[in-house]
Amino acid sequence: MKLTGKVAIVTGGGTGIGRGIVRSLAEAGARVVIAQRRVEKARAMAEMLRSEGFEAMAVGTDISKRPQVQELVARTLEHWGRVDVLVNNAAITGMPAIAPFLHCTDEQLDQIVEVNLKGTFICSQEVARVMVRQGGGSIIHISSVAAFAAQEGAAAYCATKAGIVGLTRAMALELAPYGIRVNCVAPGDILIETNEALIEELRARGISGHYARRIPLGRRGEPRDIGPAVAFLASEDAAYITGATLIIDGGFLIY
Numbered sequence: 391m392k393l394t395g396k397v398a399i400v401t402g403g404g405t406g407i408g409r410g411i412v413r414s415l416a417e418a419g420a421r422v423v424i425a426q427r428r429v430e431k432a433r434a435m436a437e438m439l440r441s442e443g444f445e446a447m448a449v450g451t452d453i454s455k456r457p458q459v460q461e462l463v464a465r466t467l468e469h470w471g472r473v474d475v476l477v478n479n480a481a482i483t484g485m486p487a488i489a490p491f492l493h494c495t496d497e498q499l500d501q502i503v504e505v506n507l508k509g510t511f512i513c514s515q516e517v518a519r520v521m522v523r524q525g526g527g528s529i530i531h532i533s534s535v536a537a538f539a540a541q542e543g544a545a546a547y548c549a550t551k552a553g554i555v556g557l558t559r560a561m562a563l564e565l566a567p568y569g570i571r572v573n574c575v576a577p578g579d580i581l582i583e584t585n586e587a588l589i590e591e592l593r594a595r596g597i598s599g600h601y602a603r604r605i606p607l608g609r610r611g612e613p614r615d616i617g618p619a620v621a622f623l624a625s626e627d628a629a630y631i632t633g634a635t636l637i638i639d640g641g642f643l644i645y
Contacts, residue, residue, distance in 0.1 A: 392418060392625060392626075393418040393419045393621065393625055394419030394420075395421075396419070396420045396474040397423070397466065397472050397475070398420040398421070398422050398476070398477065398624065399422075399423045399462065399463075399466060399475070400412050400415065400424055400425065400477040400479055401480035401513060402425070402426060402480030403424035403425065403435060403479065404424050404426040404448070405428075405431050405582070406580075406582035406613060407532065407577060407580055408480070408613075410613025410614045410615070411613070411617045411620045411621075412424055412435060413439070414614075414617030414621040415477075415617070415624065416444040416446060417444075417621075418621045420474075420475065420621075420624075421445040421446070422439065422447075423446075423447055423448075423449060423462070423466050423470075424436050424447070424448045424449070425448075425450075425453070426448070426449075426480070427450065427452045427453075427480070429448060432448035432450065435448070447469060449461075449466075453478075453480050453509030454504040454509045454512070456516070459509075459512050459516050462516075463516050463517060472520075473517050473520050473521065473524075474521075474528065475528050475530070475624040476513060476517040476530070477532065477624075478529070478531045480505065481505060481506045487502055487544055488544055488547075489502070489546055489547075490545075491543075494545065498546065502547055503546065503549075503550055506547070506551065507550040507554065507557075511557065514531075514557075514561060514572075517529065518565060518570060521565075521570050522568045525569055526568065526569030528570070528571045528572075528573075528625075528628075529561065529570065530573050530620055530623050530624060531572070531574045531575070532575055532576075532616075533551045533554040533555050533574050534547075534551040534577060535576055535577070535579075535637065535642055536548045536552075537551040537554065537555045537576055537635075538576070538637075539643060554574060555635050558572055558573065558633060559633045563633065566632060571628070571629075571631065571632040572632055573628070573633070573635070573636070574634070575619055575623070575635070575638060576636065576638070576639070577615075577639065578611055578639025578640055578642040579605060580611040580613065580615070580616065581611065581612055605642055606641030608640075611638065611640055619638055623636070
């Protein structure tokens with residue numbers, strides 16, 4: 391699983407699952423561009439990686455704004471001359487994504503859809519145009535088990551994550567003639583800094599939490615459980631895989 395000489399953009403790569411993805415790509419040899427709305431988070435991650443001998447840069451980006459995504463792509467091309475891998479990881483998730491169906495406002499709905507679905511679409515479109523000129527590439531979306539199992543109080547979030555699975559298939563079909571593979575990873579319950587007490591916080595808002603299941607492997611996942619799978623899908627080891635969604639959930643969905 392080698393990515394030596396490849397250039398990878400990871401949205402939301404400075405926090406949570408994104409950190410595990412960025413590290414795995416860097417360890418596989420990729421030069422990594424960390425795109426984050428809160429640029430200080432991206433800079434901190436990039437500085438950490440550079441201190442360990444990896445190549446990384448940070449770019450402040452709101453993925454729901456096309457001009458900012460275009461600037462991200464332009465800066466990547468200016469710095470490293472190409473884009474081989476795009477990981478669409480940035481999303482509104484956790485408590486900010488909680489919006490019970492009957493009470494979800496237009497503002498909440500717009501925000502979740504703008505970032506989770508439209509942002510993924512915009513980033514993919516802008517990078518795919520570069521990949522077409524290059525003659526190929528790999529695009530990987532980060533969805534969620536919420537695409538397959540409803541989560542209480544998160545109708546808009548579930549809808550966007552299911553939409554990403556459908557987008558994966560449609561993009562894979564249309565971009566295959568250009569040598570661009572498109573795949574998806576659907577993480578389960580991954581422990582990150584913002585969701586350590588998620589169930590307790592949900593219950594405090596009056597949400598039952600009954601949808602939470604026992605994880606057969608006996609633990610919550612960690613970002614390091616997601617990163618290697620993304621690196622695999624980005625590499626030539628996955629050269630005959632496109633349009634697929636890989637569920638990484640410790641068995642959460644099997645019963």
